[in-house]
Amino acid sequence: MPEGKLCNKQPVTTKEQLDALLADTRGRVYYEEMKSLEVDKEKLRNSLKASLKSRTKTWLEMCAHCGLCADSCFLYTVNGRDPKQVPAYKIQSTLGEIVKRNGDVDNEFMLMAMETAWSKCTCCNRCGMYCPYGIDMGIMFGYLRGLLFSQGFVPWELKIGSGMHRIFHAQMDVTTEDWVETCEWMAEENGEEWPGLEIPVDKEDADIMYTCNAREPKHYPEDLAEAAILFHLAGENWTVPAEGWEQTSLTMFAGDWEGCKQQVLNVYSAIERLRPKRVIGTECGHAHRGTVVEGPYWAGRPDGQPPAPYIHYVEWIAEALRTGKIKVDPAKRIKEPVTLQDSCNYVRNHGLAMVTREIMSYMVEPGYFIEMTPNKEHNYCCGGGGGFNGVGMYRAQRNVALRKKRDQILATGCKLVIAPCHNCWDAIRDLEEEYKIGIRWSFLKPLLIKMAIVPDHLKPKEDEE
Amino acid sequence: MYEFITGPLLWVVFAAFLGGLAYRVVWYVKGLHWQLDRVAYSAFPADGAKGAVRSIFFWLVPFGTRSWRIKPGFTAIFFGFHIGAVLVPLFLTGHAVLLHERFGINWPSIPQGLADWLTAAAIVSLVLIGLRRISLPEVRIVTSWYDWLLIVLAGLPFVTGFVAVMHWGDYQFWIIAHILTGELLLVSIPFTKLYHVVGFFLTRAQLGMDFGIKRGGRKGRNMPW
């Protein structure tokens, strides 16, 4: 069974394999090898037998072919209503065929399925809300990705991402040492402005354990500092684990279910080790989805719950503002038209729509918060979800996908977009770069720090004199 | 002939229809898998039930969901067909009489005039559903011969029954044609994707439970279908 050296059915588990992949610029060799990667039909059949149960089977079989889902998919509308972008068509022509042919598909088919699964669906789950039968293509594409991953048909970046998780327990090569050092560095760096600022590592029995996205320590350490500052302001008893701090899951985007499980168990074991009262994750949509919403199932927890209450950062901010742990200076509220990106991963998929609105009511001068249309659960994906942002080969398609969000933002007339999700934040940054509509975008943390009232005892000494 | 097809054959047809659907339900429910579906079905029965009921209810109400509201034309023909397709076969006076004669069951019925209008609406709607299939590219691309077969299967009993009741032709011929196509439809339901007559409730309940248990319901947010 011909398999490539870089492109094959085995997940990346060693540093050598990972480095070899990374050295292959833009995956040139990898994709070349993929063209002759054979399908292990036996394995595919067995996967179907083991994991295709009545829910998904019924979704595929019973679809009325009514096309009502077409308009619900932003990729359909944004691509000139191309019939090939109709959600039902996309899934029937890929997963539907694999099932119909019971795994008897060839390389060419798998290449087409890969392109469909990663460049024609962001797993935003919007179509599921619009289908009379509740057929959720986002879930099925997630499943299809799993089948494709197990056969080696996965975009290069996501093969790497999965490997990163398997090796570093993080989506980027951040080691435990790097992480702990970054925590110390950030606490020190900001200590002057915030006397007493700490990033306590591995403190047991704290009220809060904080988890984040590896790109924070790797590329945006100020994000970590901001989280620390806000916990400090709110007087929280918190900690970060030395191991198990990474909340994201590129393995989920890649369809690497085994990797998903390993990743989430790594976080859960930190919870069990440190016994925090609850866990708070950073402003990231898919990290929350991966670790809080789906994670418990990968980990095999029958109640579908993580080992301790685990909330999204927006829930903590709303609580801090509501209870007055953090107070906003009314004079510093946002006094310009501002809009809000609803992240599919915790709004449509975890019911947090009203939480972010509550935050807006504290942070934005009344009258200045403008909703996108549609919004909340009905909002459109930013355009870069499900790994779309990160796959170079599909950059052109991703840029087209951004137009939906661009037009939604333009229609609000706002120049400031709040995006409490790393992926959405990236997509909105990229859409500004691509389409130059003159907007700014931000997480909640920096905005809140700017407007929070700092109690005297937390101010630097000089100020007191 | 009439005696046979409204007697023993009808028994067999009902048995296949009900038995087949029962099998579908059992197969579906047994195939639900908390870990593979990633829904803790049995851990939170109350949240699950609430989500399921809401998910079914809003979709049964014409214009009850955003999806129905933004597609008013489709919604009109969808309900135009389904209201007639459910009410007329179940509560037609002629059917009630037959049930009483054959099985001794007292069955309620709706006025004949209403039944006629509902049938006419169902037939017109079905034609429009067919035209929609041809004319909209986003529907055409997912349409196969199977979908056409089902439209014909579903339409025949209504057309033949309507012609018979209206006495537009040889009554005997049309009523026999109606009974046979009706029986054919009943038998086909469990064995084709027309099993949606139960499947709709199952898949809607499943997704409702998903949202009620996992995707937001337990955060106090009801899915705004």
Ligand code: SF4
């Ligand atoms: S709306 Fe649902 S039933 Fe209709 S075509 Fe789309 S997936 Fe199939």
Ligand code: SF4
């Ligand atoms: S999940 Fe989102 S992107 Fe994928 S088909 Fe459905 S609406 Fe389109």
Ligand code: SF4
């Ligand atoms: S990136 Fe944001 S908007 Fe896009 S799919 Fe993910 S959560 Fe949704």
